[in-house]
Amino acid sequence: QVQLVESGGGLVQPGGSLRLSCAASGFTFRRYYMSWYRQAPGKQRELVAGISSTGGITNYADFVKGRFTISRDNAKNTLYLQMNSLLPEDTAVYYCKADLNWGQGTQVTVSS
DSSP, X not given: OOEEEEEOOEEEOTTOOEEEXXXXXXXXXXXXXXXXXXXXXXXXXXXXXXXXXXXXXXXXXXTTTTTEEEEEETTTTEEEEEEOSOOGGGOEEEEEEETTXXXXXXXXXXXX
């Protein structure tokens, strides 16, 4: 069955960086558009970034443009999210998504 396992979250100070990973299995990863979402306490889940199956096309929410970079390694069946210049408002649980499938999420907390 489809499995998406996120990792790399944690506590970081404002202005810091984190790199999230999402290890995928149970489906042909290289054929799927992949995306990262996030959900902060009391808020709806929102799209952060997406990437085409080959990695050639990416899209970002306005609130992360210029700070976050989505990428993928189809040989390793892994999706990444490089997050730089983190802000307290980036605090959320981050999820990867493939088609209708979600990972369990990884917590990112930005605080001094």
